[in-house]
Amino acid sequence: MAFSYSQVDKTRTQDEETLIPMSPHSQCLNTSIISLNILFIVELQNVLDEIHIANFIRNMFIPSNARFSSVVDVNEKGVPCWKKVDVKVEDHIIVPTFEEGLSKMDNDENLREYLSKIAGERLSSNRPLWEIHVVKYPTFNGGSVVYKISHAIGDGYSLISTVYAIFRKADDPSLRLTLPNISLRPNALRNRSLLSFFSKCKNTISNATLSLLKGSVLEDSKSAIRSGKLGVEFDPIAISSMSIPMESLKQIKSKVGGTLNDVVTGVIYYMIHLYMLRTGDISSQKSMNLLVMFNMRMIKGYKSIEEMMNANIWGNHVSSLVVPVPCISGELQVDPLHFVTKAKDIMERKKNSFHTYLTNPLIKVLTRIRGPKGVAEFLHKNFRNTTASVTSLIGPNEKMGMAGHPVDSCYFIVAGVPQSLTFTVASWMGQLRLTTTVEKNFIDSQLFNACMKEAYENIFQAACTRE
Known part of the structure; x- marks a missing residue:
């Protein structure tokens, strides 16, 4: 049988077509x-x-x-x-x-x-x-x-x-399940006055500078929730979670204002404060930050998987913000709702910038200069140099089944993050599932879980009794 170069070329072309x-x-x-x-x-x-x-x-x-x-x-x-x-x-x-x-x-x-x-x-x-x-x-x-x-x-x-x-x-x-009809419109698109524009530019420079520093040399303080250990992502983890009725979060939101994300961030702030207080590591001098992840496609709302593939928006399109954790001296008596109002103020300021829009262009530039490993090093340091990370999802609000079997609940974690503490947040069927993963031999998971429940209960009670 004669050897055909055209067949080789055709096979090579077919192989290349399968490589995306x-x-x-x-x-x-x-x-x-x-x-x-x-x-x-x-x-x-x-x-x-x-x-x-x-x-x-x-x-x-x-x-x-x-x-x-x-x-x-x-x-x-x-x-x-x-x-x-x-x-x-x-x-x-x-x-x-x-x-x-x-x-x-x-x-x-x-x-x-x-x-x-x-x-x-x-x-x-x-x-x-x-x-x-x-x-x-x-x-x-x-x-x-x-x-x-x-x-x-x-x-x-x-x-x-x-x-x-x-x-x-x-x-x-x-x-099929019904796609939620929601979108996240950042503050950068709302107020278009000149003064607001300069404020957004100032916040953009501040956010971008802090992100670059966290991705290189600026490190959070070591604390009861941050060991600062190299290779912490390879250590055993402990997982805890709790379910919160969405209606109760909406009650808190109606009393304090802001968004549901602000309320959840406030609960996270307060549980960190309680754990630090219980472990005797509370100080107003510590530098502690959350790395809060945002999905840029949520600006235009949810799309079906077919729409995502047709528009070529499947994959990873995530931005992040470095958000400070308020540190309060242990001697002070603090109103639980203080943490929610603090979260509202901080997140309003952090989101009032163009920083999230710059993430993808900056990643592409960094990839050209330093290659994928250079970007991986930058991302790794952003995680490692901050205290904890927060990522969230919005799931179906209706009862769902998988392979013909009814589903009670769902939650998720992100494994391999070089931090002692991570938070994942997901809403499912009228419930919000707040899940923590902690460095097993460093953070007391039972105590942290107790602080998580206490933080939510205290905030809910404080909101319900507020006139």
Whole structure:
């Protein structure tokens, strides 16, 4: 049989067509310097077996986006790309084994320990960057399904669009979930007076300067919630979470003003204050900051997964703001609502700038100058030099089902963050789920969880009694 160069050229062209360049954000989130994974935990009303989940993954999850059937490769120019491959679903499904005959409380503890274990493990680079862990032991709900997905595939906004595409309404599994009709319009687009413009420019310079310093040399104080340890992202973590009725948050908001995000930030401020107070590490002289993540696509509201792919806005489009944590002397008696009003004032000022719009252009410039590893180093230092990070998602408000099984609740964590403390916030079916991950051998997770509950309860009581 004669050798055909045209066939080689055709095969090479086909291979190149299957290689889709990774975005700068995605490249820097899958390096030896920083590798972030999203763990999305679905709590079901009953136990789901691996056969049902395999069919669901094969028929719903994988077809929803090409990234779920792609591996990371490089093209002829050495640029990291997504390469389409055949997926063997069974290689991605893991069924852990716990001790039999335990109580729901013990199973719940085993699940948290298991989440801590898999959070510290890297995903295999030889297959698409995701895993499904089917936990068949009933906790306080039923069983659980854990989606572990590389942040390089997409951010929370991208992945939540997958939930809207593949989950269904609990009362009618033939219907998709309804996309929320909301958008986040930053202050930079509201007031267009000259004075306001100069104020925004001033805030932009301040925010950008602080971000650059945190990404290089300026470090927060060490404290009871920040060890400052190198390699903290590889240490064991402890996970705690609590559910808050959205209606109660709206009651607080109606008394204090601001946004629901301001109320949640106020609760975070107060729980940090309480924990620092309990551990005797309270001081007004400490430098403490949150790295608050924003998704730029939320400015235009939620889009379906089809709209995102057609508009080429799938992936990672995240900006961040360095937000100071108010430090108050332990001797002072503080009104719990002070932390909410403080959060409102700080966030109003921080968002009143053009900084979030500059993130993507700056990342592209930094990628050209220093390459993906340079961007990864900058991102790593931004996390490591701040005290904690906060990221949030808005989920469906209606009851939902997965693979024909009713869902009780959901929450998520971001694994691999080089911090002793991280917060994730998600709204699901009328509830807000506030989850913390802490450095296990440094922060007292039980005490911090108690402070989290006390902070919310005190703020709610203070708001309800305010005239």
